[in-house]
Amino acid sequence: MGRYVLRRLLQMIPVFIGATLLIFLMVRALPGDPVAGLFGERAADPAVVAQLREEYGLDEPLWKQYLLYMQGILTLDFGQTFSGREVTDVLAQAFPVTVRLALVAFAFEIVIGIAVGLVAGLRRGTVFDGTVLAATLVVISIPIFVIGFVMQFIVGIKLGILSPTVSAQAPWKDLLLPGVVLGSLSVAYVMRLTRTAVAENLRADYVRTATAKGLPRQRVVTVHLLRNSLIPVVTFLGYDLGALMGGAIVTERIFNVPGVGFTIVRAIGLRESVTVVSFVTILVIVYLLANLIVDLLYAVLDPRIRYA
C-alpha cells in the first residue's frame, strides 16, 4: 500500500510540472500579446505598455517567466488582476460558491443516478430500463448550455418554481436549479454505470449464494449487490467532482452564479489573459488533486489495484 501511494505521488510530479508548463506555453509563446488586449480598439500608450509588461514580468526571458509563474503557484501568490485586485482575493470570494454549486450537483448525481440505475439494472430489459437508456442517451447528446436554457425557461420562468438566476449571496435554494443542470450530464453516466454493474453482478455467484442462504431480497440487493456494483461508480464520481468544477463555467454563466466560472468568463470578455490563466491553472490543480485522491481511495477499496 505504502509503495503504491509513493509511486502514485511521484508520478504526479512530472504531470503537474508538464501541465503547468503547457498552460504557460500556450499563453505566453503564442502570438497574442496579453497587454495589447487590454487596450481594445484604442492605440496603446508605449509607456503604459512598458510599465505593465515590467509589472507582470513579461519583459523577462521565457524560462524566467515560467519560474516566476511556478513560484506564484507554489506560494499561492497569483498576482493581481488587471483591475488591481489580488487574484487570491477574487478566488476566496468565488471559490466557495463554485464548491457549493458542485456539491448540489454531486448530491443530485448520487441520489438520483444510483437509485434510477439500480432499479433499471434490476429490471433489465423492461420498459423502465429501455426508457432510462433512451433518456440518458438524449441527455448525453444535448449540450449542457441547451439543458440550462431549457430548464431556466421552463422551471424558472414559465412555472416559476425556482429562481431563474442566482442572487449575490448565492443561497442554497437558488443553487438548486443550476446544480441540477450542472449534474445532468454526469447523472446520465452514473445511471448507465450503475445499471450495467448491477445487471452484471446480479448473475454473480455471491448473489446466488446470498439468496440460497435465505437472506431477504432487500438485504441481498443493498448489502451484497449494490456494494459491489458501486466500485466503478465511486471512481467515476471521484473524477467527476474535479470535472464539475470546470464544467461549472457554462452553468455559472447561464444562471449568473458568482463563482469561479463566472469570473473566468468575465475575464475572457475583458481580455484579461493573466486572470484567465491563474484561474484555469487553479482548476487544473484541483482536477489533478481530485484524480490523485480517487486513485488512492480506490486502492483502499479494491486490493487488486494496490498490488497490481
Added chain:
Amino acid sequence: MPDPSSPLPGPGQGGADKPVHIAAMAHGETATGPSGADTVGKPRSLWSDAWHDLRRRPVFLLASALIAFLVVVAIAPGLFTGSDPTFCDLSRSNQTPSASAPFGYNKQGCDIYARVLYGARPSIAVGILVSLGAVLVGGTIGALAGFYGGVVDSVLSRFADVFFAIPLLLGGIVFLSVFPDRNLWTVVAALVVLGWPQLTRIMRGAVISVRDADFVTAARALGASNRRILLRHILPNALAPVIVIATINLGIYIVVEATLSFLGIGLPPTTVSWGGDISSAQSSLRTAPHVLMFPAAALSLTVLSFIMLGDAVRDALDPRLR
C-alpha cells in the same frame, strides 16, 4: 452476456468465432463490403462481420441516414433554402415561424431556418477535422508506444499524460483566449492538441493486446520488417476500438466547439454557427424561445446521431459488450 470465445448463434454471426476472423484479416483478406459474406464455410473478417451485423440495426441505419443528410447540408446548404442567412431585416425581429420562414426570425430579423442550415458546416467540419487530427496524432503515438514498448513507451506515455491532465474545455479556453484572431482552424488546432492523448491510450492498449499474437510471430519469422508488421498486421487488428471512440468523440468535439462559441471564444461572431446563435438567442429567451430552440435542436440531433453511430459500431465490433 455470451462467452466471447464460444461460437455465437444467430444470423449475424455465421457460427465462426472471432480469432478466425482476426487471423483471416491478418492474411490480407479484403475487409470491405458485404460481398461473399454469406458464403458458407468461408470465415468472414471482423470488419465484414461487423458490417453484416450493422446493416440489420435500425439504430445504425437511422444514425447513418441522419449523418448523411447533415453532411449534404454542410456541403451544400443552398440546396435546401433560397434565403441568405446573413440577410437580416430588423422589422421582422423575433417573428415566430410562418410560411415564408419555417423557423421564424431571430432578434436581428435573420431567417433562422437558413441560419440553422448554414450553421451545420462549421460544426460538422470541426467535428470531422478534430477527430481525424486526433486519430492521426494520437493513433500514431499510441501505436509506436505500444509496439516498441520500453523506454519509447514510457517517454511517449508520460508525454501524453501531461496533455491528458488538462480538461478539454478548460484547455480550450486558455488556448483560444490568447489567440488574437480566431477561426475554424484555431479551434480545430486547440481541440486536437488537447484531444489526442485519449486516442493514444486506446491505441496503445489495442496494439499491446495483439503485439504478441501468433500471426505477428509468424510474420516476423517470415522476415517481415517492423514497419510492415506494424502497418499490415497489427494496425488492422488494433483499429476497431480507436474508430469507435473517434466516432463517439466526434459528437463530443462538436459540443465543445459549440460551448466555446457560446462562451464567445470559439468561432468568430461573423461565422454562422449553432453555438454562436444559441448564445445570442439567450437575451430574448423570455419573449422568443423559438430563436433558441431551433439551433439547439439541430445541434443536439447532430450529436445524438454521432453517439448512436458510435454505440452501434462498438456493439457490432465487440460482441462481448452486448
